[in-house]
Each structure stands twice: as C-alpha cells, then as structure tokens.
Amino acid sequence: xxxxxxxxxxxSPIISKVKARRKELDVRKVDFxxxxxxxxxxxxxxxRHFGFCFGVENAIEIAYKAIIENPDKQIFILSQMIHNxxxxxxxxxxxVRFLMDTKGRELTPISQxxxxxxxxxxxxxxxxxxxxxxxxxxxxxxxxxxxxxFVERVWKRSEQLGGDSFTVIIHGKPxxxxxxxxxxxxxxxxxxxxxxxxxxxxxxxxxxxxxxxxFDQMFKGRTSEGFDFNRDLQNIGVVNQTxxxxxxxxxxxxxxxxxxxxxxxxxxxxxxxxxxxxxxTIGALDEGGADLVIVVGGYNSSNTSHIVExxxxxxxxxxxxxxxxxxxxxxxNHFDIHKQKIVVTEGFLSETTDFKGVPTILLTSxxxxxxxxxxxxxxxxxxxxxxxxxxESVLNIxxxxxx
Numbered sequence: 001x002x003x004x005x006x007x008x009x010x011x012s013p014i015i016s017k018v019k020a021r022r023k024e025l026d027v028r029k030v031d032f033x034x035x036x037x038x039x040x041x042x043x044x045x046x047x048r049h050f051g052f053c054f055g056v057e058n059a060i061e062i063a064y065k066a067i068i069e070n071p072d073k074q075i076f077i078l079s080q081m082i083h084n085x086x087x088x089x090x091x092x093x094x095x096v097r098f099l100m101d102t103k104g105r106e107l108t109p110i111s112q113x114x115x116x117x118x119x120x121x122x123x124x125x126x127x128x129x130x131x132x133x134x135x136x137x138x139x140x141x142x143x144x145x146x147x148x149x150f151v152e153r154v155w156k157r158s159e160q161l162g163g164d165s166f167t168v169i170i171h172g173k174p175x176x177x178x179x180x181x182x183x184x185x186x187x188x189x190x191x192x193x194x195x196x197x198x199x200x201x202x203x204x205x206x207x208x209x210x211x212x213x214x215f216d217q218m219f220k221g222r223t224s225e226g227f228d229f230n231r232d233l234q235n236i237g238v239v240n241q242t243x244x245x246x247x248x249x250x251x252x253x254x255x256x257x258x259x260x261x262x263x264x265x266x267x268x269x270x271x272x273x274x275x276x277x278x279x280x281t282i283g284a285l286d287e288g289g290a291d292l293v294i295v296v297g298g299y300n301s302s303n304t305s306h307i308v309e310x311x312x313x314x315x316x317x318x319x320x321x322x323x324x325x326x327x328x329x330x331x332x333n334h335f336d337i338h339k340q341k342i343v344v345t346e347g348f349l350s351e352t353t354d355f356k357g358v359p360t361i362l363l364t365s366x367x368x369x370x371x372x373x374x375x376x377x378x379x380x381x382x383x384x385x386x387x388x389x390x391x392e393s394v395l396n397i398x399x400x401x402x403x
Contacts, residue, residue: 004057007064010087011370014378017395018046019371025402029276032283034362037398039388044378045290047364048280051371053273055148055242056082059123066144067094070118076108077120078130079177081146082368083301085321096120102300103175113137121145124177125152128183149176150271155185155241157269161237162190166264169256171201171249172241174222178304179241186239187224191232194222201252208233208259239262242271243303243367245310246278273367274303281307281364284309285314290362291355292316296377297366299335299342304366308337315362318345323376330384349384359385 017033025031034045052060063081077304079100080088092098098110099119113119113140125147125381134141139261158168168186172179174194186192195201200218207215238253240246249270257263284290297304298321311317318334320326325333332348335341349359361381365374380386 001309004061005061005064006052007058007090009090010052010060010370010372012375013047014315014375014391014395015051015371017399019051021399021402022048032280033287034280034284035398036289038393039382039385039394041358041388042381042385043286043289043358043360044381045287045360045362046283047277047362049273049276049368050280050365051278051367051374052273053367055123055150055271055273057146057369059146060087062144062146063091063096063120066118066120067091067096068254074114074117075120076113076117077127078122079104081120081122081301083298083304084368084370085298086370086373087368102177104180110137113139115139115236118144118244121147122177123148123151125155125181125185126177128154128188129183129184148242150242150273151182154182154242154269157237157266158182158186158192158239159189161239161266162188163265164264165235166262167191167193167232167236169236169252171238171244171252172196173244173302176243177268178243181244182239182241183222183224191227192224193219193232195252198248198251198255201255204233205255205259208256234260235262236260237266239266239269241302241305242274243301244274245306246270246275253305277303277307277364277367278310281310284362284364284377285311289360291359292313293364294363294377294381295319295364295366296322296373297369299370301366304335304369307366307368311362311364318348320377322373323380326377326380349381365403 032048034047037044059081065077075096076099077096079098080102081091097108099110101107108134119134119139121141123146131141161168168190170179170182172194179194183192183194195204215229236256238256240249293315295308295311308317308319322333330347330350332345333342336343
C-alpha cells in the first residue's frame with residue numbers, strides 16, 4: 001500500500017514505532033489483539049488498528065498540496081475535510097475557507113467562488129447537485145477531489161445496481177455528508193432509500209411482507225424522487241456509509257434479503273479500514289484486562305462514535321477530542337454520544353476511579369484522528385501516574401518481547 005505525504009505535526013514517533021513493528025509481525029493483519037505497554041505503575045493497551053486510514057491520508061495529502069501549489073489563490077473547501085477539529089482548524093489557519101458546515105448549511109456564499117479559485121472536495125465526497133453548481137462556475141472539481149476511494153467504490157456499485165434495476169438501500173445517517181453524497185449519486189441511476197439502523201431495517205422488512213402502512217412517515221425525505229413502494233422494494237442491494245458499524249450493515253442486509261424477491265450481494269463495498277478499526281476494538285476488549293477505555297477523535301466523527309458505542313457496552317469509556325479536554329486539575333471534558341453533549345468528570349484517574357492493582361487503560365481512536373493527538377493523550381495519562389518507566393525503555397522492552 002502506498003505511503004502519503006502527511007504534515008509532520010500530525011505524526012507521532014511513538015505511535016509510528018508501534019504501528020511499524022505490529023505491521024512487521026502481522027503482515028496479513030489477522031492479529032487483532034492490542035499492544036501492551038507496561039510502564040510499571042500503569043499499563044497501556046493500544047488497539048491494533050487506529051488513526052488515519054488510507055482515505056484520510058489521501059485526502060490530507062491532496063488538501064495540503066492544494067495549499068502549497070496555490071499561494072496566491074482563494075482556496076475553498078466544501079465542508080470539513082474530515083471530522084477532526086485539529087485538521088480542520090489547521091486548514092483554516094492556512095487560509096482555507098469553508099463553504100458549508102457538516103449539515104450542508106452555507107457558511108460562505110457560493111457566489112463568492114470564481115473560476116480562478118481552488119475548491120477542495122472533502123473525503124466524504126459531494127452531491128451531484130453541488131458538482132454541477134461548481135462546474136457551471138467553471139471550477140475544476142477533479143484537480144483537488146479528495147473523495148475516499150472506498151466511498152467512490154460504493155457509488156460505482158450503486159450505479160451497477162441501478163443498471164440492473166435494483167433499488168439501492170443505504171445504511172447511513174441521513175444528514176451525514178457521505179450519506180447525502182451517496183444518496184445523490186445512487187439516485188441518478190436507481191431508486192434509493194436511506195435506512196438508519198436495525199430497528200428501521202426490521203420495520204421495513206415487515207412492511208415489505210405485510211404492506212406499506214407507516215412507510216411514508218418513517219422514511220419521509222429519505223427516498224429518491226418517484227419512489228414506488230410496491231415496485232422499488234422487490235429487487236434490492238444494501239450499501240453503507242463507510243463509517244457505520246460493518247457488522248450492523250451486514251445484519252441489515254440479511255434482514256432485508258429475507259423480505260426481498262431478489263437480493264444483490266454487496267459485501268465488497270464495506271470499508272476495510274472501518275472494519276479493521278472495529279475488529280481491533282473488539283479484539284482489545286476480548287483480550288480483557290482494561291479497567292477503562294479512552295477513545296480519541298472528533299465529536300462529530302461517525303466512525304469514532306461507533307468505536308465508543310462498542311466500548312461502552314463493555315467498559316467505562318471516555319470520548320475526548322485530544323489532551324486539551326483534560327485539565328491539569330484532573331477535570332476531564334468528554335462527550336456523551338447519547339445526550340450529544342460534553343459532560344465533566346472531576347478527579348479523573350484519581351478520585352473517581354477505584355483501581356485494583358496496577359491500572360490498565362485501553363487507548364484507541366477513530367480513522368480521522370492524528371497519531372500526534374494519541375501521543376499527547378498517552379503522555380497525559382502517564383503524567384497522572386508519575387514515577388513510571390520512561391517511554392523509550394518501555395518501547396524497547398516491548399519490541400524485544402514481541403520478537
């Protein structure tokens with residue numbers, strides 16, 4: 001797999017050493033157990049896979065290339081490059097202007113964009129409608145298009161399904177940029193419908209068997225133009241927003257398959273990086289030993305939220321953006337994915353946590369989180385347990401044991 005030119009301030013020498021060693025030991029990526037770093041007075045488990053995935057690194061390389069190549073031009077990006085505050089804030093600090101927020105609401109009028117300007121397409125892709133608007137202005141939308149190749153694969157599969165007269169069922173969040181883009185591309189050639197979760201899939205499957213009562217209300221605003229319940233739910237295929245829980249997408253596909261007349265196999269559209277991160281999280285939890293979990297990433301990151309969702313079913317879990325959420329007084333600001341708000345824990349890792357013996361903390365992140373953020377959170381944890389072994393010696397001991 002190719003390597004990308006990522007700014008150094010997003011990299012981490014510590015995390016890079018661990019990842020490189022794990023890659024040497026597990027070339028085929030079949031070992032999903034965590035890396036255990038023993039500092040004497042605290043143990044850190046690092047999930048097997050976390051941090052920037054192929055699609056994110058590709059997007060970041062293209063975006064920073066756009067900045068370097070166009071020092072005298074206005075540079076716009078449609079919305080957040082990825083769902084990570086550090087990356088987006090860094091782009092903004094370099095003069096990049098955002099046209100929309102993550103919900104598609106206008107931040108900068110598109111009327112300010114000219115044919116001479118640079119417009120970056122985010123990793124989530126964009127709708128055909130937005131592509132057409134930019135093309136009418138005269139913008140070259142292909143030059144700095146950072147759309148994830150795995151998202152584009154979903155679009156291509158959707159086009160194939162439409163060509164074969166199949167309806168495209170999209171497992172995703174209706175207001176997420178990627179789902180909006182996938183829905184737009186799928187609707188060009190096929191009937192399309194967005195399903196949010198297992199409950200909706202079960203309800204839809206029941207309707208497909210028993211009748212359409214409740215369909216219009218449940219899926220209002222989430223069907224393609226001219227969608228016909230009786231016609232368009234006979235032959236179907238399921239694709240997903242690539243950051244959803246892969247196993248849930250497969251379960252949804254299995255449920256709807258039973259209710260359809262003909263079903264297209266679309267397992268090949270599932271994102272390997274999302275799947276690897278989720279399997280690594282499950283592998284670390286199955287390994288046992290962790291007293292709690294810290295997940296690092298943007299609060300609006302779908303793939304990170306799903307990792308939190310997996311972890312909190314098993315262990316106390318704290319979702320932080322980076323080390324800045326953790327005050328020197330031990331006060332931790334962390335995000336509640338259910339209440340969708342920041343909550344505060346005082347005396348984190350001291351007063352509020354009753355460890356039995358040497359504490360073990362599982363540390364992981366989403367696919368849009370820089371390794372540098374993970375390293376800073378790691379140091380924050382170690383500062384809460386002073387007097388332990390230094391990082392370099394622990395890494396050397398681990399490397400020798402893993403040989």
